[in-house]
Amino acid sequence: MKLVLVLIVSVFSVMQNLHVNIDNTKWKAPESVDKVANPIPVDIASISAGKQLFNKLCWTCHGQTGKGNGPASTNLNAKPTDFSSVEFNEQTDGAIFWKISEGRGSMASFKTSLSAKQRWQLVNYLRTLK
Ligand code: HEC
Structure with a gap:
């Protein structure tokens, strides 16, 4: 079952990559991944670990509070949500x-x-930004 999912995900990622730079459409994940359950409990430990990663790797584009207005976002053609x-x-x-x-x-x-x-952990942190 796991293998089947991995295969489906890989096929979709290849399809996605084929039109990587010309794609200005709304970014939709393949339906198959909706069934992938989050194995990490939503608790203080996972959220703060996610926050640390976000503040290191993601905020420059996504903005400190995740609004999509980080300092590096002005150069992007597809704006982060x-x-x-x-x-x-x-x-x-x-x-x-x-x-x-x-x-x-990008x-x-x-x-x-x-x-x-x-x-x-990042998923758990992004959920706290709403
Ligand atoms: C270089 C800039 C940049 C960095 C750094 C970056 N992102 Fe993004 N991100 C984007 C852009 C641009 C999009 C929109 C892409 C699109 O729609 O084609 C995006 C989209 C996303 C989305 C999808 C949003 C939606 O509409 O569903 C998620 C989730 C996301 N980023 C998470 C992250 C996380 C987590 C990190 C750090 C680990 C990160 N990003 C780092 C630029 C960046």
Whole structure:
């Protein structure tokens, strides 16, 4: 089952990467990843670990409070979404985790530079920004 999911995710990521720089459409994660459950409890430990990572790696584009207005955001063609918005928070944890893992355009892929645990900690932190 896990293998099947991994395969589905890989196929989608290849498809996604094929149109990486020409894609200005709304970024949607494949439906299959909605079923991927968040294995990391939403608690003070995971949220503060996520916050530390965010303040190191993400704020320059996403802004200190996740509004998408960081100092480096002015040069980006696709603007990062406001993490406090309904639109952002409507998606599943699995979808957010997938986006952090895969990246798109100027949003880097973090699946090799961060562990899965760290990426889930980031998901838990981003949820607190609403
Ligand atoms: C170089 C700038 C930059 C950095 C650094 C960056 N991002 Fe992004 N991020 C973006 C851009 C631009 C988008 C929008 C991409 C698109 O829609 O094609 C984005 C999109 C996202 C999304 C999807 C939002 C949505 O609409 O669902 C998530 C989640 C995200 N970033 C999380 C992170 C996290 C977590 C980090 C740090 C580990 C990070 N980003 C670092 C630029 C950046």
